[in-house]
Amino acid sequence: MDTLMNFLSALCLLVGALICVSGAVGVNRFNDFYTRMHAASVTDTLGAAFILIGLMLISDQFIVIAKLMIILLLGLIVGPTTSHVLAKAALKNGLKPNIPEQSRNDISKK
Amino acid sequence: MIIAATLAIFAAMALALARAVLGPSLYDRILAVNMFGTKTVLLIALLGFLMGRPEFLDIAIVYALINFISVIGVLRYSGSNAFKHENIADETIEQSASRSDKWTP
Amino acid sequence: MNIVLLTFLLIVAIAIIRTRDLFAVTMLLSIYGLLSASFFVTLDAVDVAFTEAAVGAGISGLLMLVAISITGRKEQSAKRKPFIALLVVSLTTLLLFYGISDMPYFGATDAPIHNHVAPRYIQDSMGEVGIPNIVTSVLATYRAFDTFGEVVVIFTAGIGVFALLSSSNAHSQAKNIIPDQNSMDKRHLVIRIVTKILFPFILLFALYVQFHGDFGPGGGFQAGVVFAAAVILYAMLFGMKEATKVFSQSLVQVVAAIGVLLYASVGVATLLLGGDFFDYNSLASDPIAGQHIGILVIELGVGCTVAAVMMIIFFSFNDLQEQPKADNNKEPEL
Secondary structure: HHHHHHHHHHHHHHHHHHHHHHHHHHHHOOHHHHHHHHHHHHHHHHHHHHHHHHHHOOOHHHHHHHHHHEEEEEHHHHHHHHHHHHHHHHHOOOOOOOHHHHHHHHHHHH | OOHHHHHHHHHHHHHHHHHHHHHOOOHHHHHHHHHHHHHHHHHHHHHHHHHOOOOHHHHHOOOOOOOOHHHHHHHHHHHHHHHHHOOOOOOOHHHHHHHHOOOOO | OOHHHHHHHHHHHHHHHHHEHHHHHHHHHHHHHHHHHHHHHHHHOOOHHHHHHHHHHHHHHHHHHHHHHOOOEEOOOOOOHHHHHHOOOOOOOOEEEEHOOOOOOOOOOOHHHHHHHHHHHHHHHHOOOOOHHHHHHHHHHHOOOHHHHHOOOHHHHHHHHHHHHHHHHHHHHHOOOOOOOOOOOOEEEEEEHHHHHHHHHHHHHHHHHHHHOOOOOOHHHHHHHHHHHHHHHHHHOOHHHHHHHOHHHHHHHHHHHHHHHHHHHHHHHHHOOOOOOOOOHHHHOHHHHHHHHHHHHHHHHHHHHHHHHHHHHHHHHHHHHHHHOOOOOOOOOO
């Protein structure tokens, strides 16, 4: 039982860390703000969830599990809200998305 | 395993920092700071486990809240005229393309 | 790990100096505060990391944001190169290095601070005061006088900001009532609902931090900042009118003063009961219980004052921002 928990936790931590790093790479490599926003918000929330679940599996006191659960809930509520708010602010203040020419013509033709 | 995860989070923080320093527009920087904040929350939780002190989790909760409040503050104060985004580089392309079709959200 | 964090700090510091856009500078300063908090965490200093995360990364960034939304976004370029200033700063740096080389090494076991002061606190704190968190016991009992000074300084800062910035309030009340345009529109429904859900939990967490300061990281300062952050969030999203319905200006000022008075009255009570100033042993029949009562009351005073002063500063800045620019609601055409 103990080694199973350790193995699952290591797996969760590994997956979470990979997701976080890929999100950070995506933020650097995409060339438009809105696509960067996709990379940042999705991978942030998911990676955080995996890492926190991984930490929950190897902790022994109940209070630690409870606090990790609170951080997880907070992250799940706050993360998507922040990205929504940021994208809305950027759109309202005039930052236009970088639509390439071909899709722009497709949209106009409908 | 926790050490490997901590190193990976460090790498992610370094990349987010690069975007915060470079980012051409203002909103790239805000995005990078937000991402840096959530990575710091994870880092503090991992460091707390590494050093065997579960009290660090209180700091993680506070930091998650403060990160949220900062980004909301940015939204609130970006409505003022000082922060209008200036699309200098691609003004003509936008103007020529948007005369015929309106991009509707 | 320390080297990595310090390198980050250095990169961020250089970026702060080189950037001209003040908004980006605020963002970078917030990252700087975060990095400092992580650094304190690696140094195993939990309370300091807590306060740095709450104040340096959150509230300072927010207040600076409000300030530059009033003043302007671009930094003015320097008119001439200040060579004399560079000379003075370099000279001071060299003198500081010379002075530091005399001090004992970081963590050396024969430094005076590790031989006299720290062991006494560490060994005797549990017996004399009876709470597990040594930082709180040092802050509240052994150094209660210094903490009193800190609280008075915070209170004075709040009064100073209020005195400087409230002279324009008289003008805004004399004019016609400007419609409450500094709140978010009803269209921002998502964030309003999320804030309404989160608000009681943030307040509860502030109270938890306040009263848990004896056993874990926390205490009055951190709790006050978290409380003020919750109220600032509400005020930002729902407008000043809604926020002042509950926390009116006069109430906040009175609470700030009450905090300092609570702290001082504990000291006076100990004087009246026969002990020294801030000697909590005389507050109850059992000295340990007296210590607990004393620490509880002064942390409450600190929390009240810090929360109230943060709110005063934010409300003063916010009132200053309401007056100009009546055409903010025009949405740019997409």
